[in-house]
Amino acid sequence: MACKFGSEHDLIKAAVNIFMKEFKGQVPEVAACAPGRVNLIGDHTDYNDGFVFPMALPLLTVIVGKKNDADKCVVVTEAKDADKPVKVEFSVPTTGSLAPGTPKWANYVKGIVQYFKGTVVGFNAVIVTSVPIGGGLSSSASLEVSLYTFLEALTGETDTLRKDKALLCQKAEHEFAKMPCGIMDQFISVMGQAGTALLIDCRSMQETAIPITDPEIAVIITNSNVKRSLASSAYAERRAQCQAAAKALGKSSLRDANENEIDGLREKDPLLYKRAKHVVTENKRTEQAAEALKAGDLQKFGELMVASHESLKTDYEVSCKELDELVAAALEVDGVLGSRMTGGGFGGCTVTLAPKKTAENVIANMKKKYEGEPVFYIMEPAEGTRVLTIPK
Numbered sequence: 001m002a003c004k005f006g007s008e009h010d011l012i013k014a015a016v017n018i019f020m021k022e023f024k025g026q027v028p029e030v031a032a033c034a035p036g037r038v039n040l041i042g043d044h045t046d047y048n049d050g051f052v053f054p055m056a057l058p059l060l061t062v063i064v065g066k067k068n069d070a071d072k073c074v075v076v077t078e079a080k081d082a083d084k085p086v087k088v089e090f091s092v093p094t095t096g097s098l099a100p101g102t103p104k105w106a107n108y109v110k111g112i113v114q115y116f117k118g119t120v121v122g123f124n125a126v127i128v129t130s131v132p133i134g135g136g137l138s139s140s141a142s143l144e145v146s147l148y149t150f151l152e153a154l155t156g157e158t159d160t161l162r163k164d165k166a167l168l169c170q171k172a173e174h175e176f177a178k179m180p181c182g183i184m185d186q187f188i189s190v191m192g193q194a195g196t197a198l199l200i201d202c203r204s205m206q207e208t209a210i211p212i213t214d215p216e217i218a219v220i221i222t223n224s225n226v227k228r229s230l231a232s233s234a235y236a237e238r239r240a241q242c243q244a245a246a247k248a249l250g251k252s253s254l255r256d257a258n259e260n261e262i263d264g265l266r267e268k269d270p271l272l273y274k275r276a277k278h279v280v281t282e283n284k285r286t287e288q289a290a291e292a293l294k295a296g297d298l299q300k301f302g303e304l305m306v307a308s309h310e311s312l313k314t315d316y317e318v319s320c321k322e323l324d325e326l327v328a329a330a331l332e333v334d335g336v337l338g339s340r341m342t343g344g345g346f347g348g349c350t351v352t353l354a355p356k357k358t359a360e361n362v363i364a365n366m367k368k369k370y371e372g373e374p375v376f377y378i379m380e381p382a383e384g385t386r387v388l389t390i391p392k
Contacts, residue, residue: 002220002363002378005130008033011062012388014078019064019126022076022087026124028064030153034146034385035060036131037138037188038221038351039342040197041301041308042286044316046182048242048279049203049255051286054184055212055219055381056192057131061142063150064390065125073120075109077127079143081134092120100176108140111172112147117164118157125150132375134227136341136348140177141185144169149385163205166190180236192384199290203255210293212381217298217337218359219351220330222366223375224322226347235344238275238316245269245276254279278315282308302338302353306331309340318345322372326350329369333362 006014012031019028035056042052061079068074071092078086083103090098090110098114100107113120127146131139148165152158160168166186173179173186183202191198196209212219246254248269249261257280265273285304292300309327313319323341330339330352339352354362356378363376 001360002376005059005377008060008062008388009391011060011128011130012064012390015062015064015126015128016390018076018078018128019124022126023124026066028126028390029066030150031062031064031388031390032146032149032153032385033060033062033388034142034149034189035192035382036142037185037192038219038349038379039184040219040351041289041305041340042282043308043312043342043345044238044318045279045282045286046184046200046202047180047239048246049253050279050283051290052182052184052200052202053197053286053290054188054200055197056188056384057137057379058382059131059137059142059377061127061129061131061139061146062388063125063127063146065123065150065154067154068122068124070122072122073109073113074124075106075127076125077105079105079127079129079133079139081132092122100178104177105143107176108143108172109147111176112144112151112169114176115168115172116148116151117160117168118151118155120151121155123154132223134348135223136343136345137221137223138185138189138343140173140179141169141189144172145186145189145385149387153387162190163187179232180239188384190384192382194383195381197293197381199286203253208290210290212293214296214298216356218354218356219379220354220359220362221342221377221379222326222330222350222352223377224326224347224349224370225373225375226320226322234318234346238318241272241275242279245272248272249276255283274315274317278311281311298337298353302336305338305340305351305353312341312345316345320346322347322370323350325370326366326374329366330354330362332369333358333365336362
């Protein structure tokens with residue numbers, strides 16, 4: 001069966017209770033949230049100036065807190081699987097700069113505090129989340145964006161444009177978490193719209209909202225529960241390979257290359273050819289998928305998902321045995337339109353498009369055929385980051 005997850009109200013209530021316990025009866029005054037995301041198609045294209053097609057999820061990171069009378073930021077996380085300690089304290093960066101360190105989860109917090117476009121004051125805060133850490137659903141961007149929105153509400157400094165907010169959150173991840181991610185995760189967490197997926201041009205930072213309107217279709221997300229231990233190093237390696245391929249072709253990025261041009265790499269450098277082939281064909285698939293969804297051609301959309309997975313597996317080599325098993329099991333079920341790995345790879349999640357009436361059959365078959373312990377979600381597109389009201 002599909003997993004139930006905490007609602008926005010449940011998360012706020014939990015965060016408030018933890019805050020009052022951690023900070024000795026104090027009551028939080030400010031709350032904000034930001035969603036995780038699933039990318040329907042278009043992986044490892046964002047850092048190549050390409051196209052992605054994600055939707056924001058009702059899985060949320062919620063932060064509650066209030067100003068304190070010190071120049072200290074005191075933050076507690078209740079996130080499952082966060083490294084220890086779960087409570088950190090550091091100075092407001094009024095004179096010097098913050099530096100990354102341990103625990104790792106706090107680096108995302110420090111990065112946002114460092115790059116916030118306003119005057120940060122001392123605060124106490126609690127973080128709760130329903131976005132699984134390491135599951136490929138962008139728990140890191142959800143944390144970054146929710147904290148940025150929290151600081152806006154805390155300070156009243158809300159002049160940052162939404163796209164600039166996404167870029168600042170990306171910068172925090174680059175500089176403090178040392179993860180050279182593209183812009184997709186932060187962008188959709190900021191800009192998500194309920195009921196739609198966003199086709200994002202990662203070069204121009206322009207988005208096109210395309211409704212997901214068919215009430216009979218389910219988006220099934222399966223967390224393999226394989227932690228993405230290789231993701232950080234392999235991600236940086238793939239990014240460097242793409243830059244090398246673009247340079248070999250005389251291009252500023254692989255966004256500007258076509259299939260005929262990359263063919264010249266096939267014998268000269270077979271590995272770079274494979275990487276470039278994925279990026280060029282994935283960009284094409286992503287644009288075609290957006291058009292198919294707009295036209296209501298879900299059969300075509302599903303076919304493109306399957307082709308995307310094969311490319312990520314064979315040419316980009318970021319899938320793994322477990323993700324391949326889950327995709328194959330989903331595709332065995334009659335009526336399933338498409339299935340693919342989603343996110344950075346080496347573990348994490350798959351996304352499957354299927355009629356709602358077959359969703360439980362899909363889940364049952366994946367459970368039966370998969371050796372691990374997957375968790376399933378049936379999701380609808382949700383809205384992006386926002387300030388929340390703390391219930392009285």
